[in-house]
Amino acid sequence: MTEMVYGTALVHPGEPILPKWWRTLDRWSMTCVFALFGIGLLLGLAASPPLAEKNGLDPFHYVSRQAFFGCLAMCVMIAVSMMSTHMVRRLATLFFLVTLVALMLLPIFGTDFGKGATRWYSLGFASLQPSEFLKPVFIVTSAWLIAGSQEINGPPGKLYSFILTLVVVGFLAMQPDFGQACLVLFGWGVVYFVAGAPMILLIGMAGLVTFAGVTAYSMSEHFARRIDGFLSAEVDPTTQLGYATNAIREGGYFGVGVGEGAVKWSLPDAHTDFIIAVAAEEYGLVMVLAIIILYAIFSVRCLHRLMKERDPFIRLAGTGLVAMFAMQAIINMGVAVRLLPAKGMTLPFVSNGGSSLIAGGIALGMLLAFTRQRPQGEMRDILLKNRRA
Numbered sequence: 001m002t003e004m005v006y007g008t009a010l011v012h013p014g015e016p017i018l019p020k021w022w023r024t025l026d027r028w029s030m031t032c033v034f035a036l037f038g039i040g041l042l043l044g045l046a047a048s049p050p051l052a053e054k055n056g057l058d059p060f061h062y063v064s065r066q067a068f069f070g071c072l073a074m075c076v077m078i079a080v081s082m083m084s085t086h087m088v089r090r091l092a093t094l095f096f097l098v099t100l101v102a103l104m105l106l107p108i109f110g111t112d113f114g115k116g117a118t119r120w121y122s123l124g125f126a127s128l129q130p131s132e133f134l135k136p137v138f139i140v141t142s143a144w145l146i147a148g149s150q151e152i153n154g155p156p157g158k159l160y161s162f163i164l165t166l167v168v169v170g171f172l173a174m175q176p177d178f179g180q181a182c183l184v185l186f187g188w189g190v191v192y193f194v195a196g197a198p199m200i201l202l203i204g205m206a207g208l209v210t211f212a213g214v215t216a217y218s219m220s221e222h223f224a225r226r227i228d229g230f231l232s233a234e235v236d237p238t239t240q241l242g243y244a245t246n247a248i249r250e251g252g253y254f255g256v257g258v259g260e261g262a263v264k265w266s267l268p269d270a271h272t273d274f275i276i277a278v279a280a281e282e283y284g285l286v287m288v289l290a291i292i293i294l295y296a297i298f299s300v301r302c303l304h305r306l307m308k309e310r311d312p313f314i315r316l317a318g319t320g321l322v323a324m325f326a327m328q329a330i331i332n333m334g335v336a337v338r339l340l341p342a343k344g345m346t347l348p349f350v351s352n353g354g355s356s357l358i359a360g361g362i363a364l365g366m367l368l369a370f371t372r373q374r375p376q377g378e379m380r381d382i383l384l385k386n387r388r389a
Helices: 003-008 017-024 027-047 049-054 063-081 084-104 130-151 159-174 177-195 199-217 221-231 240-249 275-306 312-336 354-370 379-389
Strands: none
Touching: 027 049, 027 063, 027 275, 027 354, 049 063, 049 354, 063 354, 084 130, 084 159, 084 312, 130 159, 130 177, 130 312, 159 177, 177 199, 177 312, 199 221, 221 312, 240 275, 240 312, 275 312, 312 354
């Protein structure tokens, strides 16, 4: 009877944390993350030396930084994945408040590094982008509020999460960083939809986003220039999109050869926002498909495990994290092939970037913690039981 109610995952009293973590972890998902990071280092060896030479640095300066921050991100991911879901929720809520304050103080203490958007704090030896760290903890905090609203006599969590979303999106738009603002709004929308959002609200949100986009196009020259470039019938070959499009075309099925690509000498962001163009040129369609398959396997496996969860908070938070992770990858690759306007967004665990890697480690660590096996009945068993009753 106990096995019928709680499932077949056994609980071993006094079991050490490492064996318990390894036994309950989705090892396929973790393997995909390590594979993506390895591909990122491989592509970094090709993409970053031209930029290092331009800045008068050691040829493998950026690769070394990527390896350092990537290993740190992996350690953070493993540490977070060992935590209980209650600990993850508490730390995420606390960290959300810290990152929200950091986001609010960006106009005063932040810098733009000459890119026209105040998104970073300069620490001297490195830079810190608060929005990267805010995204995953915001999703977990919103999922906690929305899950709480589903309880009897629970707080109006959906309203609170909506207010927090407007605050976060507003401060991101002020930087301006419309790409991250859209990603945050998308992640919250997925959580709200899974929780049972009325269609009229989703339609209203779509109209609000459209209105905000038209307003941004009218008021922001930077935003309007990117939209005009995307809608133009012809691509200027001297722009980043032009270089990336040509690189993908030249790569063909199997690429031009390791180290033989030319796009890395033309694109200033070849090691970050347009890393997929380097992969396509030097390794061809085969490498691009391998990267897409790794993202797909990770996302599908996480969603499959979340479908079995009984805890509404874990289902909502995990689904939001998966959706945001997958959408960021789609946006990055979509920009490179000109399916989407330029967003300035990294490819998770593949692109170079300290903040992106560590924040990704935190996000995927929480996701791995949410998808660990637990002694519980599966959702379909509960539904069948209720139907028979």
